[in-house]
Amino acid sequence: MFEGLSGRLGDVLERLRGKASLSEDDVKDAMREVRVALLEADVALPVVKDFIGTVRARAVGQDVIKSVTPGQMVIKIVHDALVDMLAGRGGAADADPDDSAGDADAKADDDASAPFALDLNATPPVPILMVGLQGSGKTTTTAKIALRLTRTQRKKVLMASLDVQRPAAQHQLAVLGEQTGVDTLSIVMGQKPVAIAKRAMEEGRKGGYDVVMLDTAGRLHIDDDLMQEVAEVRKVTRPAETLLVTDAMIGQDAVVVATEFHEAVGITGIVLTRVDGDSRGGAALSMRAITGRPIKLMGTGEKMDALEDFQPERIAGRILG
Numbered sequence: 001m002f003e004g005l006s007g008r009l010g011d012v013l014e015r016l017r018g019k020a021s022l023s024e025d026d027v028k029d030a031m032r033e034v035r036v037a038l039l040e041a042d043v044a045l046p047v048v049k050d051f052i053g054t055v056r057a058r059a060v061g062q063d064v065i066k067s068v069t070p071g072q073m074v075i076k077i078v079h080d081a082l083v084d085m086l087a088g089r090g091g092a093a094d095a096d097p098d099d100s101a102g103d104a105d106a107k108a109d110d111d112a113s114a115p116f117a118l119d120l121n122a123t124p125p126v127p128i129l130m131v132g133l134q135g136s137g138k139t140t141t142t143a144k145i146a147l148r149l150t151r152t153q154r155k156k157v158l159m160a161s162l163d164v165q166r167p168a169a170q171h172q173l174a175v176l177g178e179q180t181g182v183d184t185l186s187i188v189m190g191q192k193p194v195a196i197a198k199r200a201m202e203e204g205r206k207g208g209y210d211v212v213m214l215d216t217a218g219r220l221h222i223d224d225d226l227m228q229e230v231a232e233v234r235k236v237t238r239p240a241e242t243l244l245v246t247d248a249m250i251g252q253d254a255v256v257v258a259t260e261f262h263e264a265v266g267i268t269g270i271v272l273t274r275v276d277g278d279s280r281g282g283a284a285l286s287m288r289a290i291t292g293r294p295i296k297l298m299g300t301g302e303k304m305d306a307l308e309d310f311q312p313e314r315i316a317g318r319i320l321g
């Protein structure tokens, strides 16, 4: 991810780094190039504008031009602004009135010592609801998270598929359960999603499970039925996390999907999948600022262990090389 952006920014900043002194025009030209690089990486325009505005204001405020190592200072300012953009501090995210938990989320994201990006502070069995469009990687991600909770957090996890739309979906989760050694709820044909969710929670309680992962149905498009179903399941299970799974490779469409899901059902975080195939990174860079919700995890491949925490510091480091 970010190959194109990383190369472009690297070139611009490398030129600055070497200069003993910088003119205002040098900084202006560099910012123009950074702007183009971000737009080419498919970052949403308002986010780019915010970012450039932040960097400019900080560069002026810190008297970069007069400093001893002006190039280094600009690079540091760009780095910090990238971290803020990814963590949702400053700029567009602050303008979102819905984002009352924004700062707390951002701090949690930054904390490299945090055991896991997900909030599991609730009475067990803790429900985690997985939502998203069909083909986004929802079922795969459900199993990846379950495996990670089992392996690294020593949690007892039960997975349940609420997807009664596609006959193969419940079976797919059962196969992944066998592959990962994570328990799955038995399949009862003809049962409706809300009834399956209730049965999963009941089984979770009886079986002494720590976490119950609920994989909802995906559709090709966002529609009222899908949202209604998710809302009903949310009502009966009261999940600690409602995670939207969305494909990074669809770029800004991923941000649109996340915004619509958040407005319709309320999501607590985002899992961005297929970042291994996404060279531009626009969705990853715009998501937080536009939706006000944090990207908590990212899928980096088809294998069950290809799941990483989304850490703004580390991502910014990766972009700037």
Ligand code: GDP
Binding pocket: 132, 133, 134, 135, 136, 137, 138, 139, 140, 141, 218, 272, 273, 274, 275, 276, 277, 298, 299, 300, 301, 302, 306
């Ligand atoms: P769902 O319809 O949303 O449940 O999607 P699936 O979980 O069935 O995933 C669809 C396809 O995407 C499968 O072939 C997965 O192996 C693949 N997939 C899921 N996540 C990732 C990822 O992070 N990287 C890559 N390369 N493939 C992924």
